Amino acid sequence: MKKSYKRSRKITNGIIYIILTVMAIFWLSPIVWLLIRSFQGEKGAWITTLLPKQWTLSNYTRLFTQTDMFNYPLWFLNTFKIAVFTCIISTLLILMVSYCYSRLRFKSRKAFMNLGLVLGMFPGFMTMIAIYHILKAFGLYQSHISLILVYSSGACLAYFIPKGFFDMLPRSMDEASIIDGATRSQVFWKIIIPMSKPIVVYTALTSFLAPWLDFIFASIIMKDNYDKYTMAVGLFKMLERENLYEYFTRFCAGAVLVSIPITILFICFQGYYVEGVAGGSTKG
Amino acid sequence: MKAKNYHMMSGYQKVIYHLSLFFKNLPHNLKKFFKILGKAIACFFIRIVEGFANFGRTFSEGNKFTKLSFLIMGLSCLIYGPFWMGLSFFLIEILFILFIKEFAILYLVDLTTLGTQAEVETFNEAKGIMEYITADNSMLILLYSVLSLVVICIFIIAYIQSTKECLNAQHRHEREEQAQSFKMMLRSLKDENYHITLLSIPTLLLICFTVIPLIFMILLAFTNYDANHQPPGNLFTWVGFGNFKDIFGKNAIKSYTFLYLLQWDLIWSFFATFLNYILGMILAMMINKKGIRGKKIWRTIFVITIAVPQFVTLLLMSKILGDNGTVNLILERFGLQTIPFLTDGHTARIVIIIVNLWVGIPYTMLITSGILMNIPSELYESAKIDGANAAVSFFKITLPYVLFVTTPYLITQFVGNFNNFNVIYLLTGGGPQSTVLYQAGETDLLVTWLYKLTINYQDYNLASVIGILVFVVSASLSLIVFNMSSSVKNEEQFQ
Numbered sequence: 001m002k003k004s005y006k007r008s009r010k011i012t013n014g015i016i017y018i019i020l021t022v023m024a025i026f027w028l029s030p031i032v033w034l035l036i037r038s039f040q041g042e043k044g045a046w047i048t049t050l051l052p053k054q055w056t057l058s059n060y061t062r063l064f065t066q067t068d069m070f071n072y073p074l075w076f077l078n079t080f081k082i083a084v085f086t087c088i089i090s091t092l093l094i095l096m097v098s099y100c101y102s103r104l105r106f107k108s109r110k111a112f113m114n115l116g117l118v119l120g121m122f123p124g125f126m127t128m129i130a131i132y133h134i135l136k137a138f139g140l141y142q143s144h145i146s147l148i149l150v151y152s153s154g155a156c157l158a159y160f161i162p163k164g165f166f167d168m169l170p171r172s173m174d175e176a177s178i179i180d181g182a183t184r185s186q187v188f189w190k191i192i193i194p195m196s197k198p199i200v201v202y203t204a205l206t207s208f209l210a211p212w213l214d215f216i217f218a219s220i221i222m223k224d225n226y227d228k229y230t231m232a233v234g235l236f237k238m239l240e241r242e243n244l245y246e247y248f249t250r251f252c253a254g255a256v257l258v259s260i261p262i263t264i265l266f267i268c269f270q271g272y273y274v275e276g277v278a279g280g281s282t283k284g
Numbered sequence: 285m286k287a288k289n290y291h292m293m294s295g296y297q298k299v300i301y302h303l304s305l306f307f308k309n310l311p312h313n314l315k316k317f318f319k320i321l322g323k324a325i326a327c328f329f330i331r332i333v334e335g336f337a338n339f340g341r342t343f344s345e346g347n348k349f350t351k352l353s354f355l356i357m358g359l360s361c362l363i364y365g366p367f368w369m370g371l372s373f374f375l376i377e378i379l380f381i382l383f384i385k386e387f388a389i390l391y392l393v394d395l396t397t398l399g400t401q402a403e404v405e406t407f408n409e410a411k412g413i414m415e416y417i418t419a420d421n422s423m424l425i426l427l428y429s430v431l432s433l434v435v436i437c438i439f440i441i442a443y444i445q446s447t448k449e450c451l452n453a454q455h456r457h458e459r460e461e462q463a464q465s466f467k468m469m470l471r472s473l474k475d476e477n478y479h480i481t482l483l484s485i486p487t488l489l490l491i492c493f494t495v496i497p498l499i500f501m502i503l504l505a506f507t508n509y510d511a512n513h514q515p516p517g518n519l520f521t522w523v524g525f526g527n528f529k530d531i532f533g534k535n536a537i538k539s540y541t542f543l544y545l546l547q548w549d550l551i552w553s554f555f556a557t558f559l560n561y562i563l564g565m566i567l568a569m570m571i572n573k574k575g576i577r578g579k580k581i582w583r584t585i586f587v588i589t590i591a592v593p594q595f596v597t598l599l600l601m602s603k604i605l606g607d608n609g610t611v612n613l614i615l616e617r618f619g620l621q622t623i624p625f626l627t628d629g630h631t632a633r634i635v636i637i638i639v640n641l642w643v644g645i646p647y648t649m650l651i652t653s654g655i656l657m658n659i660p661s662e663l664y665e666s667a668k669i670d671g672a673n674a675a676v677s678f679f680k681i682t683l684p685y686v687l688f689v690t691t692p693y694l695i696t697q698f699v700g701n702f703n704n705f706n707v708i709y710l711l712t713g714g715g716p717q718s719t720v721l722y723q724a725g726e727t728d729l730l731v732t733w734l735y736k737l738t739i740n741y742q743d744y745n746l747a748s749v750i751g752i753l754v755f756v757v758s759a760s761l762s763l764i765v766f767n768m769s770s771s772v773k774n775e776e777q778f779q
Binding site: 009012013016017019020023024026027028030031033034093096097099100104106109112116117118119121122123125126127128129130131133134137149150152153154156157183184185186188212213215216220232235236239248255258259262263265266267270273274275 | 423424427428471475479483485486492500573575576582591594596600646651653705739747748751755
């Protein structure tokens, strides 16, 4: 009796291993394909063999040496710069707003929160053109500051998840310190923030990644100013029809280089990410 | 089904019970919603009337300085203190007058017509060159008018506040109290008024980059700003509800496109949400099953696919599945028929849903594994004792439990998929193009259609109408979430 139970469990586990392996192959194959193509010697996106005939590192080296048309290292710096500033500014803003809504009670708090909710429900693409003209009127057209401003302002509406997190922290702690004479700003900086490491990491991570992933808005602001491009816009440009044949393998190499740091960041902070998303989205 | 039997229901019945309750209560909830909305509007008007009444009272109670403060903002404060407050109100007034005189008035006068003088080319014979007569630009008139109106609204709030403060200053003077010093004000901004410090910068950013653009785009829905009316060469003007009438039947091809895309959008969001959800959960359960080794490695393999940027993986997919892509080349080599993965409408739709599984399953896996670990193990043990097999315990315990916990998440996912831009745009670009649709392809969602209309075809008016309609759909779905989650909150927890 016991033996047959053990055997049947072994069989089900075996089946699960097989399914998981098949799925893993299916899920990883596009990424492996990307890696292989980045080492491919011959040009063009369409090749008839599964593996390239010549292997080469020149796609990587040329990304950094042939910078006359597509300046990959400059894009990398641009994106890094924008990402660092966006990360700092929008993390601060999000935490400030969510602390404010979670702990402070003031007139028209509900009105502000509802307004934020309504504003967030309009599709973001609707406002792109107007933002473009406003930035032009401010003289910020085709500048990195404009991207930092726009990404950070979008972040002001993303207060749900951190607010949910702050709501769950015990109130007794900050009430006690207010009785002891601490100001609300001291409570925020000295008590709440140190207690909220997961949510700080989560917001910092998501806002740091936003500029690496956005290509629509950056391409509308930067138009054809190649030197101001961010990574995503530049790589997108490489795959346009007229560049496809010449640059496809280099696109693959570039994409691999972008993905590595993002993947490492993501795997390191996986736990915080899950905590943030799951905590905020299931609370309702 | 009666509520008192609730404890005797199985998990499934509970979920169905909640759903039926929701639909049964829908008219009631909607009525409640409109009641609240009506109350809010009434409250708003009452507050305006109250504001005017206060205003009158302030005027009648004030002495000559306070009365004069209605003309020169902050005068009483300047005289009775606090001086800093009076000075800042006075500066606000001067800046506002300058703003109106130098900027706003130029655009606000043309707001009703949106400009009359289009740009005309004339040949200057003396210089021998083409010259442009300076002309109105409808787009800038509208944009700057919106900006001016927002500034005016903010000024009105400041103005009302200033009259209140002036009266306060007078009263304080009469009672011979000390005015609040500048230092005290700064201190209060760190403590009891800390919300002003925290919210000022975000509000400013939101007004500049969300509120003003949104008002501008909503107003565009009532104009004829399309490809044929591009200022400065061609001005556009107000057309009332014309664009909405076009979408709802007057213009056959536009309304057909709208309905066609709405239908596909709903089908897509349904499959994208629920297939991903169930399959992702099954994956999470397989990884979390007792006796499966290397849980961390399996999870990391799938997480890698989330971490690699979507624009990279999806662009690659579109190249792999394209007509001359790798898959078709392999099929050709084996002498098989090639498949038009992305160029045939129906196939493309199925392919998109399948590729979206590739994108979405790891994500659901990540989120549900946390929840799965929290299911009390006693439930499974007692089920096992009762002789339930794996399938039964999945359908009777796991699925209802997780469904119950994640309903709000599911509906936000549904709204997110309804507006899912990346997958469609990067994979097919909305294609294949169709001749029976207006500027759209067969796999376009409403948002990608909106994007195409603004960027490729400059039909801004139609795009704004669609934006508003998408808002209506997402808002009503979110309304359901709030109803649901409040009903979940009021109910006792699952089990």
